[in-house]
Amino acid sequence: MLSISYDSSFDGFLSVVFEIYRQHLDVGEIRPDRSESPCNMFMQPFRIETSDESAQRLKRAIINQAGLEILNTLDVAFRSEEDGIEMKILAYLRKLFSEEDSRYAKNPTSDEMLPIYMTARSVRHEEGGMLGMVRFSRMPDGTYFAEIEPKYDILELMIGHFRGRFANERWAIYDSKRGFGFYHDGKGREPIPICIPNMREVAAATKADEFVRLWQDYYQSIAIKERENPKLLRRCLPVRYWKHLPERQAPSKWA
Amino acid sequence: MDVREKLNILSAAAKYDVSCSSSGSKRQVPGGGLGNACSAGICHTWSSDGRCISLLKVLMSNACKYDCAYCINRRSNDIPRATFTPKELIDLTLEFYRRNYIEGLFLSSAVVGTPDRTMEMLIQVAKELRIVHKFGGYIHLKAIPGASSELLYQAGLYADRSSVNIEIPTDKALQYLAPEKNHASIYKPMNFLAERKLEYKTEHSRYSPRFLPAGQSTQMIVGAAGETDLQILTLSNGFYKQQQMKRVYFSGYVPINADKRLPALTTKPPLVREHRLYQADWLMRFYKFGYDEIVDKVNPNLDLELDPKASWALRHPEFFPIDIQTADYEMLLRVPGIGVKSAQLIASGRRFSKIRLEHLKKMGVVLKRAQYFIYHPDTPACLRRLYPEMVRPLLLPKPQSLQLDLFSNQPLALPAVG
Incomplete structure (x- = not known):
């Protein structure tokens, strides 16, 4: 049995699946490079490098067999970075390509699809919520900069929304948990990937924005004291997001 | 200013x-x-x-x-x-x-x-x-x-x-x-x-x-x-x-x-x-509820203890329990504990295979509430009837445990039984 490692990207994972089929590999687990859990010592380590070509071929095959929507669902579920999501998707693809039932792809509640479907749903849920929770600050050079730390790897899914909304602004969103981000120059070009080595300095510079104070004030005065409901607040706005929300940073008058 | x-x-x-x-x-x-x-x-x-x-x-x-x-x-x-x-x-x-x-x-x-x-x-x-x-x-x-x-x-x-x-x-x-x-x-x-x-x-x-x-x-x-x-x-x-x-x-x-x-x-x-x-x-x-189904002249106010969907279901035991394999989508929507998303999943999934209890759980159906209103292949025939007076107490939230105040002069107020 093999413990296959790959570079943690979706294309990398598809290359793994491609090689599993091509070389008839006996796979025990699939480990992304970011994984910190110890390698299973009873399995033989095996490395598969990412190949664009095999990833593209597999994508085409999935689209032919099941449609673009399913490929998107798999991609979104993969972004959950959940332990073992690779094996779940592999199990689904095995069943899909075994051609036992031609209608298999249309069933969202099959034993293999349902867990993937539910995972994709919670990734999309976080993506939708995060669209509102990105907080830009104006930097000294006039760029609007935001730092996020989402649970799932959703930054790429969100970029299209901000590109549409702030088409003529210069902005950057940075996922400091995963160490990458995107910069948009406001001139209609595609946002470009960035990395920021001196995150601490950048974070300090965001504090100088004077509108943060006004926003915090607004947040305080819009709440109705008689209706205070900390439990509901935590359910709607989980504590793990508060770190990058200035309105939850200020000492609150109540709560 | x-x-x-x-x-x-x-x-x-x-x-x-x-x-x-x-x-x-x-x-x-x-x-x-x-x-x-x-x-x-x-x-x-x-x-x-x-x-x-x-x-x-x-x-x-x-x-x-x-x-x-x-x-x-x-x-x-x-x-x-x-x-x-x-x-x-x-x-x-x-x-x-x-x-x-x-x-x-x-x-x-x-x-x-x-x-x-x-x-x-x-x-x-x-x-x-x-x-x-x-x-x-x-x-x-x-x-x-x-x-x-x-x-x-x-x-x-x-x-x-x-x-x-x-x-x-x-x-x-x-x-x-x-x-x-x-x-x-x-x-x-x-x-x-x-x-x-x-x-x-x-x-x-x-x-x-x-x-x-x-x-x-x-x-x-x-x-x-x-x-x-x-x-x-x-x-x-x-x-x-x-x-x-x-x-x-x-x-x-x-x-x-x-x-x-x-x-x-x-x-x-x-x-x-x-x-x-x-x-x-x-x-x-x-x-797809009508306002007159939720409240009527006999019950002009909503039940504060129970959500309106559950109260409607308990007032209409003749419709329940329903068979989730065959019931209309509209009827699935009316089951307490099943929301719009799970109703859609059930409706599309049951064309391919029988929906069992463990499926429902994975779909996010709140079985704690839904179980009294549906039957599925695993339900014994004797349980395929709804008794509102038995189910109602099961749906209500558990009463909070009483906090004893041993230092006050007031006699202990016990909650009324019944």
């Missing part, structure tokens, strides 16, 4: 307006401009009372000439008064928007001078945002009762949504509490806007600006004037059917003014009742 102080006063004055939704409008970013509108709406944060904040919700001015008993801004209250200049408000909106704090602006106002004058001020802000600053974000404008139709029409051209609050569910109580208002004067702008929107739909071309793309909403205060839930739901059903409202909001009365016409200042806001009303509203909008 600086902007910060004005913002504090005028947002605190607007906080009793419940509506903060930014949904229902889809708009591309204008050429060279800023912002778009997303039809699902986006919440940006939640305040410490658990309400979603998606718009910058402020009053243009809180110097009101009316004296409504329930309102914090009434003429006879001694509170600091402030008025934004259009420029201050526009700058705030744009700067907040660029930082992704908000989806747009919710602009309301106390009536200053005449209704026409007030409406003009609101329109000026919206017009400048749209035309001078090419702002494509969401704008919600309050329609001021008594403003001329020409002004209301203009508001509809710049705003995504407009609202007039009905305030108190019965006309008599409204006139008693707010001597300058009555239902007729509130219905007039509502109907006018609803009619213009209908008219506009037929003549509108792809390139002309849209008229109130996100429609209208309204709001009523619950628990200030002794109305029943039947009256409230009948009224809101009328708004959905006749005025084509997108939303009707309920606001549990928070006592802010000492007034002998109103509940005492120590009254707690009726939060549970408000919650039940919203649940009923959801049943009407997404679960």
